[in-house]
Amino acid sequence: MQNKQQYTQEEKLLKTFRTVKPIVLKAMTQYKIRLWDTSDYIQEGMLLCHKLLEEDIPERRFCAYFKVRYLHQLMDILRISREDKRTYDNYEYYDITELDFQVSEGDILLDQYLDKELEKEFISTLKIRDHQAILKLLRGEKIERAHKHRLKKKFQKFLSNAEEDDEGLPIK
Numbered sequence: 001m002q003n004k005q006q007y008t009q010e011e012k013l014l015k016t017f018r019t020v021k022p023i024v025l026k027a028m029t030q031y032k033i034r035l036w037d038t039s040d041y042i043q044e045g046m047l048l049c050h051k052l053l054e055e056d057i058p059e060r061r062f063c064a065y066f067k068v069r070y071l072h073q074l075m076d077i078l079r080i081s082r083e084d085k086r087t088y089d090n091y092e093y094y095d096i097t098e099l100d101f102q103v104s105e106g107d108i109l110l111d112q113y114l115d116k117e118l119e120k121e122f123i124s125t126l127k128i129r130d131h132q133a134i135l136k137l138l139r140g141e142k143i144e145r146a147h148k149h150r151l152k153k154k155f156q157k158f159l160s161n162a163e164e165d166d167e168g169l170p171i172k
Contacts, residue, residue, distance in 0.1 A: 009053075017049045020066045031074040034081055044077075045070060122158050130154070 024045035028038065048070050057065050123131055130151060133143045137151075 013046070013050055013053060016053060016062065017046055020045065020049060020063055020070075023063070023067050023070060027071055027074055031071075031078055033074070033078055041074075044073065048073060118162075121162075122155060125158060126154070 021042070024041055025038075028041040033040075049066065052062065052066055052069065123134055126134065133147055133151060136143050137148070
């Protein structure tokens, strides 16, 4: 008896879904969900159709109920998928006071000292005009774009030479 009833429920589901399948196919063209294909849209439609059949919605109003609920469901899925794309904004927050254990004060001072020494060494290799331009940049003033570009090239060359001296081999 239960097999017969279950069989008729499956038949009813398939018969009802055939009537609403055009709604599913049209919605598929209107709402493009990334990584979904036709079978995914049909599966969602079948699940909703089954759910609505359990709610005993009258046949004459079934298509209207199905269309509204299915389109809202697709909009929700689309909204969630778009929200997932924005997760790059959600970086983990660290309070600076909690990072004390990771960076010792000695390391910071050593880095600052090495930066100052490197800066002095670089400036000592420059001509007076370039030296003045570097000082302007350090004060936050503007210099000519071409001059800035030339200084950048000189600094890159200086760094590559410094690394070659440290290792004894050219860097590639």
